[in-house]
Amino acid sequence: MTVNSGKISATKAPLDTCTIRATKTLLVVTDLGLLTYWILTAIGVVSVGKNDVLLAWNWSFLPLDLLAVTAGLAWSLLPTGHRWSASLLLIALALTFTAGLMAISFFALWGSWDPSWWLVNLWLALMPGCLAPAAIRHVSTTSH
Numbered sequence: 001m002t003v004n005s006g007k008i009s010a011t012k013a014p015l016d017t018c019t020i021r022a023t024k025t026l027l028v029v030t031d032l033g034l035l036t037y038w039i040l041t042a043i044g045v046v047s048v049g050k051n052d053v054l055l056a057w058n059w060s061f062l063p064l065d066l067l068a069v070t071a072g073l074a075w076s077l078l079p080t081g082h083r084w085s086a087s088l089l090l091i092a093l094a095l096t097f098t099a100g101l102m103a104i105s106f107f108a109l110w111g112s113w114d115p116s117w118w119l120v121n122l123w124l125a126l127m128p129g130c131l132a133p134a135a136i137r138h139v140s141t142t143s144h
Helices: 013-042 052-059 062-077 085-110 115-142
Strands: none
Touching (some): 013 085, 085 115
16 A cells, blocks of 8 residues: 555546455444344254254354444444444454354364355354455554
């Protein structure tokens, strides 16, 4: 990125705008997916089964997922460059990553290899990792 007199080069601005739009889209779709999952779980359409340990484990994720969703949706509603924007994005990505990694760890330890659970939780763990470098670059360029 070229910075002259505190201004970002005109050639970099569209890339940043494109990156921010893509990040917002991916995060909002993921957050809405998490909300949909919890609504469907609450009304009994989706279930992890009848095992009490699995049910308790699944519901233990509700607070973490709701924090991730709240941070992600709040970030997506903030104007670009807002003073809380970068922090909220990093918090949302960290919480989403944590939810995915914890679930994957549990599935591996439990010995469950159901692709429907693995794919969703791999998304939750890997998507933030792919978006975080751009978010960190954004934080470092806007904090000067």
